[in-house]
Amino acid sequence: MTTAEIIYLTILIVFIINFFMILFLVFLERKDPKSILPWIFAFLAFPILSWIIYFFVGKGPKINRKRWSRRKKIADNMIAHEFAYGNLKSYESDDREIRELIKLNSNEYLQCTTYNETKIYTDAHEMYEDQIKDIKEAKETVFVLYYLFKKDDAGRRFLDAMTEKAKEGLKVILVFDDSGNPKTTYSFLRKFIKAGGIVRPFFPSHFTLINHNFAYRNHRKIVVIDNKIGYVGGMNIGVDYLSQDKKIKPWRDTHLRIVGEAVSLLQVRFLQDFSYSDHNKISKKNKMSSSEIFKAVKYFEKNIKEKTEHVNPIQIVSSGPDSDKEEIKRSYLKMISIAHHTIYLETPYFIPDKSFIDALLIAKSSGVDINLVIPGVPDKKTVYHVTYSYLEELLKAGINVYLYPGFIHSKMVVCDDRVASIGTANLDVRSFSMNFEVIALVFGKKEVIETIQIAVNDISKSHKLTYLEYKNRPKKDKIQEHLFRLCAPLM
Numbered sequence: 461m462t463t464a465e466i467i468y469l470t471i472l473i474v475f476i477i478n479f480f481m482i483l484f485l486v487f488l489e490r491k492d493p494k495s496i497l498p499w500i501f502a503f504l505a506f507p508i509l510s511w512i513i514y515f516f517v518g519k520g521p522k523i524n525r526k527r528w529s530r531r532k533k534i535a536d537n538m539i540a541h542e543f544a545y546g547n548l549k550s551y552e553s554d555d556r557e558i559r560e561l562i563k564l565n566s567n568e569y570l571q572c573t574t575y576n577e578t579k580i581y582t583d584a585h586e587m588y589e590d591q592i593k594d595i596k597e598a599k600e601t602v603f604v605l606y607y608l609f610k611k612d613d614a615g616r617r618f619l620d621a622m623t624e625k626a627k628e629g630l631k632v633i634l635v636f637d638d639s640g641n642p643k644t645t646y647s648f649l650r651k652f653i654k655a656g657g658i659v660r661p662f663f664p665s666h667f668t669l670i671n672h673n674f675a676y677r678n679h680r681k682i683v684v685i686d687n688k689i690g691y692v693g694g695m696n697i698g699v700d701y702l703s704q705d706k707k708i709k710p711w712r713d714t715h716l717r718i719v720g721e722a723v724s725l726l727q728v729r730f731l732q733d734f735s736y737s738d739h740n741k742i743s744k745k746n747k748m749s750s751s752e753i754f755k756a757v758k759y760f761e762k763n764i765k766e767k768t769e770h771v772n773p774i775q776i777v778s779s780g781p782d783s784d785k786e787e788i789k790r791s792y793l794k795m796i797s798i799a800h801h802t803i804y805l806e807t808p809y810f811i812p813d814k815s816f817i818d819a820l821l822i823a824k825s826s827g828v829d830i831n832l833v834i835p836g837v838p839d840k841k842t843v844y845h846v847t848y849s850y851l852e853e854l855l856k857a858g859i860n861v862y863l864y865p866g867f868i869h870s871k872m873v874v875c876d877d878r879v880a881s882i883g884t885a886n887l888d889v890r891s892f893s894m895n896f897e898v899i900a901l902v903f904g905k906k907e908v909i910e911t912i913q914i915a916v917n918d919i920s921k922s923h924k925l926t927y928l929e930y931k932n933r934p935k936k937d938k939i940q941e942h943l944f945r946l947c948a949p950l951m
Contacts, residue, residue, distance in 0.1 A: 551773035557798040572775040576720030584701040605635040608696035626655040660737030679895040690723035714870035722774035772904030780896035789892040804874040804915035811888035836863035849941035855927040862922035880911040
């Protein structure tokens, strides 16, 4: 064969493979068009390279739905038992719209709890100190799930505290997202495991640098101690959350400490994720299986929940690729739709879909004052360019956009003075459909007003972005925004 014939044959083969890859995406994968289009674009632009990348990271999580359903049923029955026997009191609001929001996320098992006390953190130093103190005072169990549990001074400090409790004979469990923690190795965890601690990486890599589930992350941050104290919010474990990153500071985040009935719902959410966590070289060194944990510890029967008479209704809402309902996004959309006066939004990444943009524009047209706070200093420049590409519609409609003087990692949504959301979900398509996420919907008036004060304080420090300023940004930035937006579903 001549050189020309070889080149022609190679191009033909690549074309045929590309054709069948695209057919596979459209007809067999049955992905959302928002996820399919970037891959089609990649296949056409970089055929061979994109095939390799898709093989390793694009096919999505290998969820054993039968196993997941079985574990979920066990956990749901635990919660149903608690409500049925009066250990948890279901909240009934006098506000019709709030009742609708609660009902949206309720079923025969999962309801809105009534009695809770909370502490809201805007500083990681304070949150870390309180959480470590609570761990050291634990009597029965310490359950820890973080998207990032870094091998640095902050991670070592937490791990030391957990190791001491494991030595005392407590059941101490650590779950972390495997893709997000390549440096969180067995050598780092060795002392903790030898002390009796249980470790489970979520969606573990089968090879050192290759993870088929790379695109799907367990982005939740949940800590539950003795079924008495719970933590949920935006803060991971790492020194950058302490504003020790030289390039990205100050670092501002929001986290929630809960004492009361909602802790049981957080614990069940943790147990579900723990029970599904797969095994790799780290977890194989542990002796206790997920099913044994479920059987061995009679969490609810021990009834060691901290009692409180303070009425602060809280509903725990979670979503992820194991569900097709996008529960958290639906909650946000409902919150936006029932707002009468004011909406505050804080997010490090703003990459919404059309339904979310439309909801904000409708609310603004209805007379609602909308305030969006995003970072003034990005941690990921490509994602920041995509965020900027979505701002034009908002600014033209009169929605206020504020640039925080640093990196704001807070994930907070506040609707009037009636409900606030604090949790792990960003306002982006990844958090809505590709990540495992969890939020706490807080309905206590005093607590919601506190979140408003936090948002107002952040705004007072921020620069208000004007439409004229936005339009006059450099052409280079505009080009990058358009290009990177094509890959928005993958960000």
